[in-house]
Amino acid sequence: MTTIKDVREIFAQKGLYxxxxxxxxxxxxxxxVVERHVAPNGDSTVALNITYVDENxxxxxxxxxxxGKIKRSKVVSPPIEAPKPSQxxxxxxxxxxxxxxxxxxxEYIKMAVTHLLNDNDYSDGKPERCNLYFEKSPVGFFxxxxxxxxxxxxxxxxxxxxxxxxxxxxxSYGLVAPAFQDSVGISLLQQERWLSxxxxxxxxxxxxxxxxxxxNPNQIFPFTVYPQKDRKLSRYFIYTTQxxxxxxxxxxxxxxxxxxxxxxxxx
Numbered sequence: 001m002t003t004i005k006d007v008r009e010i011f012a013q014k015g016l017y018x019x020x021x022x023x024x025x026x027x028x029x030x031x032x033v034v035e036r037h038v039a040p041n042g043d044s045t046v047a048l049n050i051t052y053v054d055e056n057x058x059x060x061x062x063x064x065x066x067x068g069k070i071k072r073s074k075v076v077s078p079p080i081e082a083p084k085p086s087q088x089x090x091x092x093x094x095x096x097x098x099x100x101x102x103x104x105x106x107e108y109i110k111m112a113v114t115h116l117l118n119d120n121d122y123s124d125g126k127p128e129r130c131n132l133y134f135e136k137s138p139v140g141f142f143x144x145x146x147x148x149x150x151x152x153x154x155x156x157x158x159x160x161x162x163x164x165x166x167x168x169x170x171x172s173y174g175l176v177a178p179a180f181q182d183s184v185g186i187s188l189l190q191q192e193r194w195l196s197x198x199x200x201x202x203x204x205x206x207x208x209x210x211x212x213x214x215x216n217p218n219q220i221f222p223f224t225v226y227p228q229k230d231r232k233l234s235r236y237f238i239y240t241t242q243x244x245x246x247x248x249x250x251x252x253x254x255x256x257x258x259x260x261x262x263x264x265x266x267x
Contacts, residue, residue, distance in 0.1 A: 188252070
């Protein structure tokens with residue numbers, strides 16, 4: 001029978017790689033392509049719903065995304081249309097990437113997350129051992145907010161794992177931070193090392209890790225698992241997954257230009 005390891009290897013042969021998957025020994029019961037996009041340059045993003053048997057013998061279904069560059073076919077898939085707010089007006093943009101304090105970053109993230117979930121028919125609920133809680137019956141969404149990926153952030157993620165143990169897999173759990181954390185003490189390299197070190201562990205526990213574009217609160221990027229049982233919200237994150245490499249490159253260019261200017265004016 002096919003295993004998660006087999007799935008990883010099959011897609012790797014096609015030039016597509018998963019950021020996170022469950023244990024390679026888990027047996028796969030079924031797999032279905034939910035979304036597929038091939039850009040003219042061959043960049044491809046595929047979202048799959050994979051049903052597998054976990055360590056407890058239970059059947060689990062979840063959404064996973066793989067990406068990479070494949071040979072261009074004669075027929076190019078149309079780009080996924082950018083999701084637009086269906087009920088609420090878009091939030092205003094910020095003029096800069098930097099935050100003046102942890103509190104400013106935290107309040108910004110709370111605003112962005114609340115706007116996204118309210119626009120997707122979640123209502124504000126009473127938080128239980130977390131920073132934010134939302135409901136769309138029968139699903140709950142537990143959120144912790146952090147200004148940076150550090151040991152405190154890991155504690156907050158572990159708190160979400162405790163909530164998942166109590167409330168089960170039918171709900172969603174997310175740790176949310178700024179997309180670029182230089183101004184609050186963590187470099188982009190340190191962020192990515194933190195995600196590399198802890199991302200697979202958090203994905204195994206179905207804890208979503210998200211970051212909010214520092215200048216555009218309407219753009220939130222996913223890095224581990226997606227919300228379960230919410231096709232509309234998952235589609236939003238499938239789209240923003242494609243936007244992250246572009247945004248990352250823009251930020252690196254901005255930072256390089258800023259450092260160049262600072263060097264030029266220094267005595």
